[in-house]
Amino acid sequence: MAARTAARSTPAPTAAPRKSAGMFRVGIGGWNYAPWRDNFYPAKLPQARELAYASRHLSAIEINSTYHGTQKRSSFIKWRAETPDDFVFAVKASRFATNRRVLAESAESIERFIDSGIAELGPKLGPLVWQFAPTKQFDAEDFEAFLQLLPAAVEGVKLRHVLDVRHDSFMSPDYLKLARKYKAATVFTDSPKFPSMADLTADFVYARLMESSEKLKTGYGPKALDEWAERAQSWAQGVQPDDLPVLDDRQPAARKREVFVFFINGAKERAPAAAQALLERLGWTPPADADA
Template sequence: MSARTAVKSSAAPASQRKTGSPGTAGPLIRVGIGGWTYAPWRDNFYPAGLAQTRELEYASRHLTAIEINSTYHGTQKRTSFAKWRDETPDDFVFSVKASRFATNRRVLAESGESIARFIDSGIAELGPKLGPLVWQFAPTKQFDAEDFEAFLQLLPDSVEGVTLRHVLEVRHDSFLSPDYLKLARKYKAATVYTDSPKFPSMADLSSNFVYARLMDSSEKLTTGYGPKALDTWAAHARTWAAGKAPANLEQLEDKQPAAKRREVFIFFINGAKERAPAAAQALLSRLGWEPQEQVPAKVSAKVPAKKRA
């Protein structure tokens, strides 16, 4: 695959398939969780009796985005992406975690084949519902400017007529470098901001969107994060959406590139995972967004009435 070019496929262009247009939660802000299949969520997020086959349908009407994580571990079918697209509202967005075979390697410049296989796996079926692609690197992967730029040159700008956006999740302290930031900005890739104490955090702006993965939730709190913390994240989200950088988050540089606005993606992931949906809903509420469906249309008739109530 040639550097920074579109990947071609024999499939019909995404513009010819039924898709929706992206919407917002507040000003360009999307909030969600990682995946939608997790047994503990059937106790505190999904209604009793809801068929597991309808969990994505329900989640996508109570959140505004979901990060697909299964793509990190293995290739998904093109038909699966199309199915997920059709089960969700027109204004819903999926971010997609890229294949680990592209990022978990000693020489990143040699990952072209793995990148192409992931890009051409059918993600374009999501059409306008396709959000950023997340390239996650191992905590042991150190920054090598030459090799890392070679990797960035392999990331395509589009596939099957669908524009691609890339976000880099770097987990080694060596990436806390002006040289890394310069490369990220050169290739217009965002850097994941995380509140996890396990990984380096940098809120420096390097693209026209911001991507945060929040991992410091507590199982002792119903919403994972306390009211003050959620208020703070709502304020950060609004600041990012307005094109600015929050003053009290870790940055390598004092001065950040200005923009009229930026799209914002915030995902509650890991930590106390069972609290993630409640955390996302609490943040969405603070941003003025309300669920599209308060109660699912149908639940299993096998569930006793008392339990359903």
């Protein structure tokens, strides 16, 4: 990857301390969504302050704009400066790298995305999410060639990779073997539209919950949220929850893992409330000055 010498921004002032949920990162996809201005953001909050507000009421956000097009390095600098020190961004990788017939030919697109400025997020850079089209079938040789192209670091910042596979052909022991070989996490989703496997394939866990209901204020009901809190706690201890589908019944060696959970689809207007409700169950609270 090409070296970068752009100056990093001065970090934002440290926010007031908040109760930590330890190994858990819970949030939403993006932060600019008009319906959230009715039920999440305070009335008359300037749109320019929405990221600052969201990052003090959630512990992570998945950036989705990076999937659709290359973002400016200055944008990553700005996003880092506007968020608390302990906040994390997951970043969705470019669709130009994953939505192609031959994945092994995606080196240039991968490099363009990696070198776009994501390293400016520094310690706030979470996993990179590589989302594949629902029509993309598993081809072991081509898929391994793609995994070999994913770098371990950029500009001195360590990278972690997540595979969002969406075709049933990935429900294969051969896929699991590759994901584990390259230490890439596999997205777990509760959506019936996509493959759903909770097998642990990396030293962290990444779940995208897509079944929010507009009829429920928190998107998911209290019982469902209690269950997701229990599953997150199991994952954090390195244990595969026994009520989720897996391809490999063997439990991996138990070790603590960081857990990312994003309420990302379904009734999107309910996503912030769902994330906040899960964070509360995991023992996390916003800083005292979150609404200042």
